Amino acid sequence: MSEQGFTDAAVEAAHAFRAIMQAMARPGMPVPLEVKLQAPHPLDPASAAVALTLCDFQTPLWLSPMMATEAVAHYLRFHTGAPLVEEREGAHFAFLSASEETPALSLFSQGTHEYPDRSATLVIQAATFNTRDVVLSGPGIKGTTGFGVAGLSQRFWSAMAENHAHFPIGIDVIFAAQGRIAALPRSTRVVLQETV
Amino acid sequence: MYVAVKGGEQAIDAAHRLLAEERRGDRSVPSLTLAQIAEQLTLAVDRVMNEGSLHDRELAALAIQQARGDLIEAIFLIRAARTTLPRFGYSEPLETRRMRVKRRVSAAFKDIPGGQILGPTFDYTHRLLDFSLAAGLEPPEAAVAPTGLSTDMPRVLELLDSEGLIEKPSQEQGEPGDLTQDPLSFPADRDLRLQNLARGDEGFLLSLAYSTQRGYGRTHPFAGEIRVGMVEVSFTPEELGFAIVIGEITVTECEMINQFKGSAMVKPQFTRGYGLCFGQSERKAMSMALVDRSLRSGELGEERIAPAQDEEFVLSHSDNVQATGFVEHLKLPHYVDFQSELVMLRRMRAEASGDGQTLKAAE
Amino acid sequence: MNAPAYNFAYLNEQTKRMIRRAILKAIAVPGYQVPFASREMPMPYGWGTGGVQVTASVLTPDDRLKVIDQGADDTTNAVSIRKFFVKTAGVATTERTEEATIIQTRHRIPETPLTADQILVFQVPIPEPLRFLEPRETETRKMHALEEYGVMHVKLYEDIAQFGEIATTYAYPAKVADRYVFDPSPIPKFDNPKLDDCPALQLFGAGREKRIYAIPPHTKVKSLDFEDHPFEVQRWNEPCALCGSRTSFLDEIVIDDKGARMFVCSDTDFCAKQRDGR
Numbered sequence: 001m002s003e004q005g006f007t008d009a010a011v012e013a014a015h016a017f018r019a020i021m022q023a024m025a026r027p028g029m030p031v032p033l034e035v036k037l038q039a040p041h042p043l044d045p046a047s048a049a050v051a052l053t054l055c056d057f058q059t060p061l062w063l064s065p066m067m068a069t070e071a072v073a074h075y076l077r078f079h080t081g082a083p084l085v086e087e088r089e090g091a092h093f094a095f096l097s098a099s100e101e102t103p104a105l106s107l108f109s110q111g112t113h114e115y116p117d118r119s120a121t122l123v124i125q126a127a128t129f130n131t132r133d134v135v136l137s138g139p140g141i142k143g144t145t146g147f148g149v150a151g152l153s154q155r156f157w158s159a160m161a162e163n164h165a166h167f168p169i170g171i172d173v174i175f176a177a178q179g180r181i182a183a184l185p186r187s188t189r190v191v192l193q194e195t196v
Numbered sequence: 197m198y199v200a201v202k203g204g205e206q207a208i209d210a211a212h213r214l215l216a217e218e219r220r221g222d223r224s225v226p227s228l229t230l231a232q233i234a235e236q237l238t239l240a241v242d243r244v245m246n247e248g249s250l251h252d253r254e255l256a257a258l259a260i261q262q263a264r265g266d267l268i269e270a271i272f273l274i275r276a277a278r279t280t281l282p283r284f285g286y287s288e289p290l291e292t293r294r295m296r297v298k299r300r301v302s303a304a305f306k307d308i309p310g311g312q313i314l315g316p317t318f319d320y321t322h323r324l325l326d327f328s329l330a331a332g333l334e335p336p337e338a339a340v341a342p343t344g345l346s347t348d349m350p351r352v353l354e355l356l357d358s359e360g361l362i363e364k365p366s367q368e369q370g371e372p373g374d375l376t377q378d379p380l381s382f383p384a385d386r387d388l389r390l391q392n393l394a395r396g397d398e399g400f401l402l403s404l405a406y407s408t409q410r411g412y413g414r415t416h417p418f419a420g421e422i423r424v425g426m427v428e429v430s431f432t433p434e435e436l437g438f439a440i441v442i443g444e445i446t447v448t449e450c451e452m453i454n455q456f457k458g459s460a461m462v463k464p465q466f467t468r469g470y471g472l473c474f475g476q477s478e479r480k481a482m483s484m485a486l487v488d489r490s491l492r493s494g495e496l497g498e499e500r501i502a503p504a505q506d507e508e509f510v511l512s513h514s515d516n517v518q519a520t521g522f523v524e525h526l527k528l529p530h531y532v533d534f535q536s537e538l539v540m541l542r543r544m545r546a547e548a549s550g551d552g553q554t555l556k557a558a559e
Numbered sequence: 560m561n562a563p564a565y566n567f568a569y570l571n572e573q574t575k576r577m578i579r580r581a582i583l584k585a586i587a588v589p590g591y592q593v594p595f596a597s598r599e600m601p602m603p604y605g606w607g608t609g610g611v612q613v614t615a616s617v618l619t620p621d622d623r624l625k626v627i628d629q630g631a632d633d634t635t636n637a638v639s640i641r642k643f644f645v646k647t648a649g650v651a652t653t654e655r656t657e658e659a660t661i662i663q664t665r666h667r668i669p670e671t672p673l674t675a676d677q678i679l680v681f682q683v684p685i686p687e688p689l690r691f692l693e694p695r696e697t698e699t700r701k702m703h704a705l706e707e708y709g710v711m712h713v714k715l716y717e718d719i720a721q722f723g724e725i726a727t728t729y730a731y732p733a734k735v736a737d738r739y740v741f742d743p744s745p746i747p748k749f750d751n752p753k754l755d756d757c758p759a760l761q762l763f764g765a766g767r768e769k770r771i772y773a774i775p776p777h778t779k780v781k782s783l784d785f786e787d788h789p790f791e792v793q794r795w796n797e798p799c800a801l802c803g804s805r806t807s808f809l810d811e812i813v814i815d816d817k818g819a820r821m822f823v824c825s826d827t828d829f830c831a832k833q834r835d836g837r
Contacts, residue, residue, distance in 0.1 A: 010567035014619040017579050021617065024586045025760045025775045054583075056576050058377070092580075113704035115381075117584035117593040139589045139736050140775035142758075168738065172587040185587035187736065187775075204638040275599035279574070280565060379594040379769040382697045508695055518767045521604030522684070528606065528636055532629045532666045532825050535811055536728035536747040539793045544722055 003071075004038050005052055005079040012036065016053040020174060023183040028136040028147035030129045030180045040071035044125035046176035047095060048075070051123070055080040055093055062091035062108075066100045091120055098126035098151035098175075105159045108171050116168040119186075125176045126150050133157055138164075138188045146193070147182070149175050154192060161190040219264045233257035242446075242475025243267055247516060248274025249376070249395050250281075251445055251474055268397075272517045286374075288430040288439050292449045292472070294347050297425040299476075302352045304418045304453055310349035315424060316476070352421035353451050353468070362453065362466040382508055389491050389511060393484045394473060396514030402479060404504040405486035413502030415489045416455035417469065424448045424476050448473050450481035454489045456496060467496060568615040569647040574598055578616040578771070582762060585773035590735025591703070592686050592770040600766065607640055607665060608766030610682035614644065614663050617678060617762070623651045625659035630667040630808065630825035637665070654828050666729075668750040670807045670829040673759035675776060681744045683765035686772065688732040688742040708740050711783065719788055728793070733782040735774055740783065749792045749808045754780040799824045802833035 006012040012035075019033040039048035055061060061082045063072060073084055076095075085091050088107045096102060102124070111119030126149045133148030134157050163170040163186055170186030184190070220227065234241055234257040244256040248271045256274060263269035299315025302308050314320075356362040372387035380388060393401060408415055426446055430439040450471040458464030469489025471481035490504035503509055513519065566572065574596075581595040600608040618624070624644055628637040632654040640663060644650050653659050656671040665682040673679060685691075689699040692710045702708065711732060718726040731748035735741050743754055744763060754761065754774060761774040774780060784790035798805045800821040807829055809822040824830035831837075 009572055011620060013572060013575070014567070014617075015621075017575075018617065018619055021579075021582060021586070021760070024583050025773075054576055054580055056573055058577065059580070114700050115594075116588050116591060117581070119584075121583070139778040140586075142756075142777040168588045168591060172583070187587055187589055204633045204635045205642075208635055208638055208642075272599070272603065276601040279598040279600065280569070280571065282571065283573075375596075376598075377596050379596050381594065508697065512696075517599060518604045521606060521608075522767055523605075524603060525605030525684070528665075529629050529634055530666070530745075531810055532747055532808065533729040533745050535809070535825075536749070536793060538811060539795075540726065540728045544724075544726075547723070 003040050003075055006037060009052075012049075013053045016049045019181060020050060020053060020183070023174065023181045024140075024172070024185055026140045027138065027184055027188040028141065028145045028182060030177070030182045032179060033176070033181045034179065040069070040075050042066065042069065042097065043072045043075065043095070044176045044178065046179060046181050047123050047125045048079075050174055050176060050181070051076055051082075051093070051095065052079050054121075055082040057081045057083070059092035060085040060090050062086075062088050062094040064094070064096040064100060064103070066097045067095045088120075094120055094122045096122060096124045098124055098149055102152070102156050102159070105163055105171055110166070110169045110171065113169060116170075119169065120171050122171055122173045123176060124149070124152075124173060126152070128177055129175070129180065129182055133193055134160075135191045135193060136184070136188050137191075140185075141188070147184075148193075149177070149182075157190060157192050160184060161192070164189055219262070228261055230254055230257040230261065233260055239476065240265075240267060240270075242473075242477050243398060243480070244270045244274055245474045246477055246480060247271045247395055247397065248278065250274050250278045268516050268520050272520070275517050285431065285434070286371075287442075288432060290427045290429065290447065290472075292423070292427055292447065293349070293351060295349070295423055295425040295427045295447070295449075296347050296444075297349055297423050299425070300349065300421065300423040302419065302421045304352060304420050305355075308352055308355075308421075317478075349423075351451065353453065356420075356453070356466060360463070360465070363456070363468060365468065380511060382511075383494070384507060384511060386488070386492070389507065390470065390472075390484075390488060392511045392514055393471070393487055396484075397516035397519070398477070398480045398483070400514055400516070400519075401483035401487055404490075404510065405483035407502065408486055408490050408504045413490050413493065413500075413505045415452075415467075415469070415486065417486055417489065418453040419482065420451045420453040422448070422450045422478055422481065424478070446475050448475065448477050448481040450478070450485040452482075452485040452489055459497070467492070565647055567620070567648055568618050568644070568650075569600075570598065570612065570615045574612075575616045578612055581771045582613065582616065582773065585762070585771045586760070586775050588739075589774055589778050590739030590741040590772060592741075592765075592772045594769055595771050597766045597769040602639065602643070604767035605684060606636060607663070607682040609764030609768075609771070610663050610665070610680050610766075611640060611643065611764075612766055613762050613764035613771060614661060614680050615648070617680070618644070618648055618650060618661060620648070620650065622660045623653050623658055625653050625656065625662045625828075626664075627662065627667060627669070627826075627828075628665040629810075630669070630829075631827040633827065655832075656826075656828050666745050666747075667808070667825060668746055668753045670804075670824070670826040671832070673753075673757060675758040677759040679757075679759050679761045681746075681761065681763045683742070683744040683763050683768070683770070685730075686742055686763065686765040686768050686770040688730075688740050703739060706738065708734075711740060712785075715783060716785070719785070725784070725788060725790075731782055731790075733780050735780055736778050737781075741772060743780075747793060747808060748782065748790075751780070751782045751790070752792065756780075795822055797822055799830060799833075802830045804830070804833055 019031045023031045033046045035045045035049040039045050059082050061084050089109050108120035128150045130148035131146035135144050136147050137144045167186050172185040175182045234253045241253050241256045245251050259270035259273040300313045375388050375391055426444045428441045429443050431442045432439045452469035454467045456467040469485040471484030473480045493500050493505040581593045585593045626637045626641040628634040641652050656669040661678045663680040687699050693699050715725050729747045730745040731751050732740050756777050758776050763772045782790040795809045801823050807824045810825045812821050814821055
């Protein structure tokens with residue numbers, strides 16, 4: 001079986017986290033994430049690296065219908081020790097694919113106005129990034145930047161715009177696309193390209 | 197020409213060597229062994245384990261020696277060591293009813309089932325310096341029960357409970373929290389409050405407990421039962437699925453009986469305060485029980501007016517490792533901030549006296 | 560009894576994951592203080608344990624670390640923290656601001672402008688800007704939730720009424736991205752303008768108070784003020800006695816017992832760079 005986690009956990013996780021942190025600090029900017037691990041189909045190795053870097057027994061995970069294969073569930077459980085949950089609102093992290101219908105973002109934990117940090121982080125894997133779907137602005141972005149993810153619908157981007165409207169509560173998203181990651185925290189203003 | 201002070205690194209190394217030298221003291225005097233500390237300074241070891249939140253007599257003894265007997269410094273060493281230890285899970289709850297009791301007293305009843313057991317206590321010693329100790333004389337050997345005493349001694353508070361005279365022990369469901377894993381937030385449940393108090397500074401808890409006796413949030417306490425002895429610690433490994441005994445530790449448990457008037461809904465009942473700590477630490481366990489009861493004032497519908505009833509105040513200031521760090525950090529250089537204050541103060545004074553002096557106002 | 564072998568950068572991986580999750584939430588909600596389960600470190604609370612835990616959680620073996628206290632690399636606590644990371648992470652260090660990838664600081668922001676490739680980690684004693692106006696966490700948390708910062712403005716205005724100006728000279732409160740009022744740690748207000756639109760990611764760690772917060776790059780940070788009393792910074796009439804800089808924050812050195820003074824850069828690397836013509 002060609003599935004494995006980190007071989008040098010402390011160092012690989014440190015590098016992966018720096019990439020994730022840079023992505024979160026610079027919304028819409030793809031960051032290379034080199035991974036040596038091997039994840040079971042359909043889990044993208046970059047998604048897997050995010051899971052192994054951030055998830056453990058303290059972070060319940062939710063898997064989308066497409067991601068919830070036995071192999072993926074087993075891999076994540078074995079390598080992170082995180083409990084898998086059926087209910088979206090109890091999940092700290094959710095793993096999804098851009099090639100399936102994204103569930104309503106409001107069904108995930110949004111945090112509270114007193115504890116906005118108690119909200120879910122979505123990890124959505126896709127084929128590629130582009131710069132055409134939306135225009136982003138806000139903390140982490142000098143001026144504005146164009147961004148997009150192959151496969152995500154206009155409805156998704158509208159939902160992300162709505163997510164920002166509720167700041168400081170809301171979810172944060174990490175996108176993984178074949179060796180690169182990008183992020184879209186709730187602090188980012190999202191304008192659909194057509195309506196710019 | 198002025199040259200900025202350099203050489204922090206050499207200064208630190210030299211200071212560490214001096215410290216080690218001072219710790220060792222006169223080299224013609226034999227160095228202490230960890231066994232001597234663990235066997236003869238047992239109550240210091242108990243305190244370091246309690247507030248250090250780690251049960252390991254040998255490590256605590258090492259910390260006490262390294263800290264030159266400064267117990268807060270030793271507690272700090274133990275806490276820092278604790279950070280590096282892997283966590284396998286949580287033990288099963290201790291069954292203190294099955295304690296191998298070596299000391300057990302109740303101030304509420306003259307005699308109790310199982311009896312009052314005085315055990316090893318300072319309580320009725322005359323506090324006279326014992327010069328035979330200074331002369332190096334060994335004490336006469338005392339008779340020690342070979343295996344301790346009964347392991348099924350009813351609790352004094354159960355006697356009251358059977359008559360409905362005291363509230364039931366708390367029946368909180370679910371896993372207890374752990375403030376070393378999740379940061380404390382307010383309001384805090386009793387499980388987290390008790391954990392905080394168990395790790396809290398003995399002196400701080402003692403003074404708070406004392407303040408409740410002097411009227412700052414009075415709780416009318418009676419020492420229902422204090423018991424000291426050995427209890428088994430059990431742990432359920434994930435792969436086994438059943439509990440196994442992994443060792444035995446000495447603990448002190450205090451159950452306080454406190455007054456409560458009752459309400460239209462509930463008949464009058466006594467209320468409870470609880471304290472538990474490693475080793476023989478009666479002052480700590482009693483103080484903890486008094487402060488635990490005071491912190492329950494909210495749930496018991498009492499007006500919260502005294503410091504010992506103020507959860508945020510008590511829980512935020514009980515930890516001596518935090519407190520000593522922040523108080524002592526004033527020794528660190530603050531000259532940038534001080535310079536900011538100097539600039540401001542001089543300018544204000546210059547403006548007040550109407551001359552420009554050397555520092556002009558910012559544009 | 561054997562001495563234990565420590566993990567890379569001291570903290571165990573579970574602790575790092577917990578801190579890393581907090582850092583990401585802190586970045587996603589700029590200026591909001593994320594609670595985290597701060598660990599006891601082998602240095603005292605109040606001496607940089609928050610900064611050390613943040614640095615340990617973002618550090619990779621490829622980094623080059625700079626540590627300053629009061630702007631200087633050679634102050635004892637800066638030396639001590641730098642040695643800690645050399646020992647536990649084997650990381651390269653530097654005193655030159657422009658060579659560093661991570662800079663851990665107490666009380667200053669370097670004079671040399673930071674770049675997008677750098678991360679600035681602040682040590683924070685009291686993260687809550689409202690703490691001295693309202694000691695209760697339950698209350699200040701509500702104030703932040705409701706964006707109710709009236710007490711802060713009242714306090715600053717009382718200063719003006721009493722002293723003719725805002726008397727806060729360090730740990731000067733500012734608003735991050737038009738939402739959260741935050742405490743920039745006890746940096747002199749001289750450094751506040753550097754927080755704004757900074758190309759580097761700025762992370763803040765408060766170990767004893769168990770909070771982490773962040774300012775992403777290019778984020779608006781506005782020091783609180785009033786229209787008729789705009790925010791202003793300290794200025795000195797004389798240049799640095801060593802390098803001649805007229806733009807840096809100066810420390811006052813007492814040079815004899817008759818009260819003679821001289822002023823020199825608090826940022827020792829900046830001062831050396833000026834003198835070397837780097």
